[in-house]
Each structure stands twice: as structure tokens, then as C-alpha cells.
Amino acid sequence: MSTTTAPSQTRNTVYVAVFAAMIAAMGLVPPITLGVIPVPITLQTLGVMLAGAMLGPWRGSLASLVVIVLSVAGLPLLAGGRGGLGVLLGPTGGYLVGWFFGSLVIGALFKYWVIRMQSKLLQLVSGLVATILGGIVVIYLFGVPWTAVVTGLDLKTSLVGSLAFLPGDLLKAVVATLVALTVHRSYRGLLK
Amino acid sequence: MIAAKNTSWLSRTPAGWKFGTLLAISISLYLISSWQVLLALLLVSIATLVSARVDFKQLRMPLVTLAAILAVVLILLGIQTGWLNATIAVLRLLTMCIFAYSVSLTTSFDAMLELFQKVASPLRVLGANPAQIALALSMAIRFIPELKRVYLEVREAQHARGLGNNPLAVSVPLVIRSLKIADETAEALDARGYDSAPARHHRL
Numbered sequence: 001m002s003t004t005t006a007p008s009q010t011r012n013t014v015y016v017a018v019f020a021a022m023i024a025a026m027g028l029v030p031p032i033t034l035g036v037i038p039v040p041i042t043l044q045t046l047g048v049m050l051a052g053a054m055l056g057p058w059r060g061s062l063a064s065l066v067v068i069v070l071s072v073a074g075l076p077l078l079a080g081g082r083g084g085l086g087v088l089l090g091p092t093g094g095y096l097v098g099w100f101f102g103s104l105v106i107g108a109l110f111k112y113w114v115i116r117m118q119s120k121l122l123q124l125v126s127g128l129v130a131t132i133l134g135g136i137v138v139i140y141l142f143g144v145p146w147t148a149v150v151t152g153l154d155l156k157t158s159l160v161g162s163l164a165f166l167p168g169d170l171l172k173a174v175v176a177t178l179v180a181l182t183v184h185r186s187y188r189g190l191l192k
Numbered sequence: 193m194i195a196a197k198n199t200s201w202l203s204r205t206p207a208g209w210k211f212g213t214l215l216a217i218s219i220s221l222y223l224i225s226s227w228q229v230l231l232a233l234l235l236v237s238i239a240t241l242v243s244a245r246v247d248f249k250q251l252r253m254p255l256v257t258l259a260a261i262l263a264v265v266l267i268l269l270g271i272q273t274g275w276l277n278a279t280i281a282v283l284r285l286l287t288m289c290i291f292a293y294s295v296s297l298t299t300s301f302d303a304m305l306e307l308f309q310k311v312a313s314p315l316r317v318l319g320a321n322p323a324q325i326a327l328a329l330s331m332a333i334r335f336i337p338e339l340k341r342v343y344l345e346v347r348e349a350q351h352a353r354g355l356g357n358n359p360l361a362v363s364v365p366l367v368i369r370s371l372k373i374a375d376e377t378a379e380a381l382d383a384r385g386y387d388s389a390p391a392r393h394h395r396l
Binding site: 019022043083086172179186 | 193195214218253254257258261264265268269272273277278280281284285288289292293295296297299301304305308321324327328329331332333334335336338339340342343344347359360363364366367368370371373374375377378381382386
């Protein structure tokens with residue numbers, strides 16, 4: 001199923017809303033415990049990565065923004081049923097803000113770079129670079145200094161603390177890349 | 193966290209005032225480095241929370257999470273830079289979060305969204321369409337239960353195939369079904385002639 005005509009504004013808005021709901025749903029469902037990693041991980045940041053990789057920079061980042069706005073306004077959408085102004089002001093607020101820019105970067109890289117690669121291998125490699133850059137580097141770039149500023153810890157300690165989530169996040173980057181490339185093959189034209 | 197039925201003075205205060213005050217308090221907390229003043233402000237924040245007659249059941253989980261984070265911060269910071277510094281940082285964070293909880297628990301979700309839309313209204317100059325923003329927010333809320341149901345269904349189905357813990361086997365169908373839901377909804381809206389584009393863009 002592919003859309004050949006330019007998507008209407010309403011269609012874009014619906015995509016944003018549905019992917020925002022998907023990100024939210026991934027945080028509401030009890031987390032999956034994977035054999036390789038002892039801590040249970042929620043798939044919420046996977047949703048953030050997928051929104052960018054599937055919908056491109058604008059629609060993807062707006063989907064993340066909708067989740068941020070709804071949860072800061074009070075809906076308990078974040079993993080563990082968190083929500084409200086305290087989430088933004090608290091030590092982990094930077095990661096939440098980083099979602100917007102993370103999905104923006106992933107979306108831009110997928111739209112203008114990854115999806116234009118000729119071979120499957122190059123798509124896989126560039127896709128991994130995109131999801132790691134946007135979904136990990138960019139999000140941590142907001143999250144780590146935010147924690148440092150809010151708590152008074154130095155940047156190094158804040159960075160070391162965030163490394164506990166790195167294995168899970170790397171795994172999510174791999175999954176997001178594989179899922180996005182698989183779905184783009186059957187759903188062409190999403191990033192046009 | 194959303195305001196439950198609440199008739200306290202704080203819930204009658206307009207959301208914009210509460211939000212502005214919270215912002216001002218948060219900034220000034222970082223400018224204060226005397227533990228005595230911070231302790232006094234913590235007591236003020238607790239008094240605010242109590243006088244707002246919030247539902248303390250809603251606070252249990254956030255407070256447990258916050259306490260865990262604060263304990264880690266206290267120990268790390270205490271070892272690194274001394275216990276006075278650590279106490280100041282913890283007092284500051286706790287005070288800020290309690291003020292934030294007071295605002296969240298006395299402001300209805302609608303009032304909060306309305307405020308956000310007011311704050312975002314200057315974006316109109318950049319081409320943002322308020323009708324589309326409102327549509328996106330309300331539609332996202334409406335789709336959350338549906339997407340949650342789809343997610344659980346997919347997980348259950350893959351579990352039956354022995355793939356329940358395989359994130360790839362769960363995510364691919366979830367994304368495809370999300371796209372299908374979006375396409376069907378967009379078609380339904382188009383078929384009913386829903387058009388939230390600004391008047392000057394009306395197609396003839």
C-alpha cells in the first residue's frame with residue numbers, strides 16, 4: 001500500500017497522533033525482560049526511534065513532542081506511570097526533552113541518507129548510525145547535562161550513571177533499524 | 193498526575209499564574225545556596241502541598257521514585273563534594289518537585305493543555321496551525337487505548353508462536369498495524385470532508 005500523491009495535512013496529523021499513541025502504549029505495557037540483560041526494559045525509546053525512522057524528521061519529532069506535552073500536562077504516559085510537571089523539572093527531564101531532537105535527527109538521517117542507500121547492507125549500517133546518533137547520542141546529550149545541572153553531580157558521574165541504560169538502548173537502536181527497514185520495504189513512499 | 197476532585201485555593205488559581213510562579217521558584221532555587229533558606233522553602237512547599245488538599249495516594253509512586261534518585265544523588269554528591277553540598281542539592285530538588293506536584297495535582301488536564309496552547313500560540317507566525325495541533329493532541333489521547341490493545345494482542349500472538357520476547361517479532365506487526373490505523377483514519381476524515389487547513393488554503 002503506497003501513497004503516490006503528496007499526503008494531506010490531515011493525513012500527516014493522523015500519522016503524528018497514531019505514532020504518539022504508539023510511543024505512549026509502549027510505555028504503558030509491562031516491560032519485557034530480555035535474556036541478555038538483567039534489567040527489564042520498556043520499549044518507549046524504541047517508539048521514539050521508530051517515529052523518526054518511519055515518519056521522517058517533522059512528523060517523527062512532532063509525535064515525540066505530543067507525548068512530551070501530554071505527559072507534562074499530567075497524563076501518566078511515561079514508563080512506570082509517570083507524568084506531570086515534576087518529570088520535566090526532575091533529574092531525568094533532559095532525556096524527555098531529548099526525545100524530540102532524537103527523533104528529529106533520526107528522521108532527517110533516514111529520509112535523506114539511509115533510505116537512499118542502494119544495498120541492504122549499506123542501509124543497515126547507515127540505519128544503525130542514524131538510530132545510535134539520534135536515539136542515544138542526541139538524547140544523552142540532553143539527558144546527561146540536565147541531570148548534572150539539576151542534581152549538582154559532575155558531568156562524568158552523570159554520564160557513568162546513564163551508561164547503565166546503554167546496553168538496552170543499543171539493542172533498541174538495532175531493533176529500530178531492522179524494523180524501520182523491513183517496514184519501509186513494504187510501505188514505500190512514507191518518507192517522500 | 194492530574195488534579196482529582198479538588199476545590200482548594202490552589203485549584204482555583206489560574207493555571208498561568210501557577211505555571212509562572214513555579215518557573216520563577218525553580219529558577220530562584222538555583223540561585224539560593226544557603227541550606228537554611230532552602231530548608232525553609234521546603235517547609236513552604238510542603239505547606240503548599242498540604243493546603244492544596246491533594247490526593248496523597250497519587251503521590252506515593254512519584255515520591256518513591258524521587259526518593260530513590262535523591263538517595264543516589266545524596267551519596268554520590270556527599271562522597272564527591274562534601275555532605276553540605278549534597279544536602280543543598282537534595283533540598284533544592286525535593287522542594288522543586290513538591291512545588292511541581294502541587295501545581296500538577298491542582299490543575300486539570302484541560303487547563304494545562306489550554307495553557308500550553310496559549311504559550312504555543314506565537315508559533316502561528318511560523319506556520320503552525322492551532323486546529324491541527326488540537327487535532328493531533330486529542331487524536332493521540334483517543335488512540336492510546338487502541339494502540340495499547342494492539343500491542344498486547346501482537347505480543348500475545350507472538351508469545352503463542354514462542355516469539356513473545358523477540359522485540360523484532362513484536363515491533364514489525366505493531367508498526368504496520370499503526371500505519372494501517374493511521375491510513376484508515378486519514379481516509380475516513382478525508383471522506384467526511386474534514387479539513388482543518390486555514391481558510392486561505394481551502395481547495396475548491
